[in-house]
Amino acid sequence: GAVVSQHPSRVICKSGTSVKIECRSLDFQATTMFWYRQFPKKSLMLMATSNEGSKATYEQGVEKDKFLINHASLTLSTLTVTSAHPEDSSFYICSARGRGLGEQYFGPGTRLTVT
Amino acid sequence: AQTVTQSQPEMSVQEAETVTLSCTYDTSESDYYLFWYKQPPSRQMILVIRQEAYKQQNATENRFSVNFQKAAKSFSLKISDSQLGDAAMYFCAYRGGGRMNYGGATNKLIFGTGTLLAVQP
Numbered sequence: 001g002a003v004v005s006q007h008p009s010r011v012i013c014k015s016g017t018s019v020k021i022e023c024r025s026l027d028f029q030a031t032t033m034f035w036y037r038q039f040p041k042k043s044l045m046l047m048a049t050s051n052e053g054s055k056a057t058y059e060q061g062v063e064k065d066k067f068l069i070n071h072a073s074l075t076l077s078t079l080t081v082t083s084a085h086p087e088d089s090s091f092y093i094c095s096a097r098g099r100g101l102g103e104q105y106f107g108p109g110t111r112l113t114v115t
Numbered sequence: 116a117q118t119v120t121q122s123q124p125e126m127s128v129q130e131a132e133t134v135t136l137s138c139t140y141d142t143s144e145s146d147y148y149l150f151w152y153k154q155p156p157s158r159q160m161i162l163v164i165r166q167e168a169y170k171q172q173n174a175t176e177n178r179f180s181v182n183f184q185k186a187a188k189s190f191s192l193k194i195s196d197s198q199l200g201d202a203a204m205y206f207c208a209y210r211g212g213g214r215m216n217y218g219g220a221t222n223k224l225i226f227g228t229g230t231l232l233a234v235q236p
Contacts (some may be wrong), residue, residue, distance in 0.1 A: 034223070034224075038158075041204075041229075041231070042228070042229070043206060043226045043227065043228045043229050044160075044206070044226050046223060046224075049223065091158060093158075093160065095160075095224075103162065103165075104224060106159065106160035106161075108157070108158065108159045109158045109159070
């Protein structure tokens with residue numbers, strides 16, 4: 001089956017620094033990737049949708065300058081949290097869908113802690 | 116806008132028993148897809164079952180089956196012979212766009228708030 005990986009699985013950074021999270025589709029070409037944020041015991045909140053080679057589409061209320069998304073290739077998308085603050089601490093999950101693949105496959109998530 | 120509602124924040128079931136998780140949704144579309152995802156403590160989202168709205172037959176995957184009532188906009192998940200490994204958060208999800216656009220780039224999954232299922236030994 002289709003596999004999506006995320007790196008790192010956990011990251012701790014200091015307030016004011018930036019952190020990058022990578023999302024890779026390992027065995028298929030991901031034409032579309034989705035980034036979600038999940039608070040403890042809550043549902044997944046879609047942050048943005050990105051298509052390979054084009055700018056990401058952000059959901060209402062998500063700051064695009066704060067959460068930079070780059071979908072540079074068909075197998076890699078990155079989420080950069082810029083000038084991170086403690087309130088950015090959360091669990092971030094990526095998901096990928098391939099051309100002709102209706103299913104959406106999820107990565108294992110990244111836990112970000114900002115101190 | 117489409118919405119997905121899960122009215123049971125938590126449920127509990129005895130091992131080997133059957134449990135049903137509820138989900139309702141609201142949409143003006145006639146062709147769409149519904150999903151149940153499982154999120155165990157590892158936090159990895161796992162697709163449990165998928166239902167196409169144009170199909171009248173309820174989807175089944177081993178011990179997991181759905182009761183899809185299109186007119187009532189209801190999509191419940193039944194877990195038979197519950198096992199300890201079934202303990203997880205379960206999310207109901209909706210995706211519009213229909214058959215002709217299943218691979219459409221902009222079709223987003225809309226999730227419910229989740230039901231935390233505990234399985235008692």
